[in-house]
Amino acid sequence: MKFDPASLRYNDKGLIPAIAQDATSGEVLMMAWMNAEAVAKTLETGRVTYWSRSRQSFWIKGETSGHIQTLRDFRVDCDRDCLLVMVDQVGAACHTNRRSCFYTAVEDGVEVEKMAPMA
């Protein structure tokens, strides 16, 4: 079946969550949002493109930082309301310069930092 970005289920702001996973290591790197046009751009260009809710504009990941995400595999979930993009990640996915945004663990009720910023 031909894929149509309009066939996805977007929230009331026209957005769908997209999980980015390292295609090689399997590490979950970040979660951000796409609108239908960002989905189309991601598939057309092979460069993962989100919609920035704070800036209200397209966010071609790495465009300013150089920390680009090259699309390797694009997945839609069973309910068509969440995406998984498997990527080749250059450098840090997180704006804190850590490889992943999920660097804070909760262990025995306490927050523990599990990852240092990249050199």
Next chain:
Amino acid sequence: MKFDPASLRYNDKGLIPAIAQDATSGEVLMMAWMNAEAVAKTLETGRVTYWSRSRQSFWIKGETSGHIQTLRDFRVDCDRDCLLVMVDQVGAACHTNRRSCFYTAVEDGVEVEKMAPMA
């Protein structure tokens, strides 16, 4: 720092997305939503508990299907508006009886099923 579920950033419906990842294989299994009380229950019980938006009730994953998720690692992202739970998954995470909800790939503009239901 002591972890407080109220310190997370919930959306206007009081929910936060939670990504479930297989703690062993690294496979991303599903994404669902939690409210602050589901977060607390998940941490207290070690059984991953979501908030069902369709049923408007707690959803102790696997309570009826037996496909439970035992919490191995609980992560908070940099913006505190997304969670990653690493789990031991019994059986299928997806209601279609597939291991993962992300079984549909988009390849060259066409949808391709990458995973069969479990036996």
